[in-house]
Amino acid sequence: MQVEANQTGCPACGSSTLELFPVFHHMMCAYVGPEYDFTPNIAGYTCPKCCRGIVPADPACEIVGTSARCTRCRGEMVMAPECAG
Ligand SMILES: [Zn+2]
Ligand SMILES: [Zn+2]
Known part of the structure; x- marks a missing residue:
């Protein structure tokens, strides 16, 4: 499901309490997933697909969007992504 960037509530249940997570793109294996898909470790994260480590500001990992999760449902x-212009 995709919602507008200015969406403030859950389209499913109407709750206004959404948790926001950056969506990472791991260029080494092309995996795209929200932050919580990546296993935190001492140095940063571990990619769930290729099991390589990702460090903060890793050039092999970029943020490609924002994922939201409803705390109620x-x-x-x-x-x-916000429209330019
Ligand atoms: Zn909801
Ligand atoms: Zn990976």
Whole structure:
């Protein structure tokens, strides 16, 4: 499910309490997933697909969007990138 960037509530249950997470793109293996898919470790994160480590500001890992998770119904959605102009 994708919602507008200015969406403030859950489209499923109407709750206004959404947790926001950056969506990472790991360029070494092309895995794309929200922050919570990546296992935290001492240095940063571990990629769930290729099991390589990701350090803060890693050039092989970029943030490609924002994922939102509803704290009431646990529904997940991807925020649409904001339109330029
Ligand atoms: Zn909800
Ligand atoms: Zn990876």
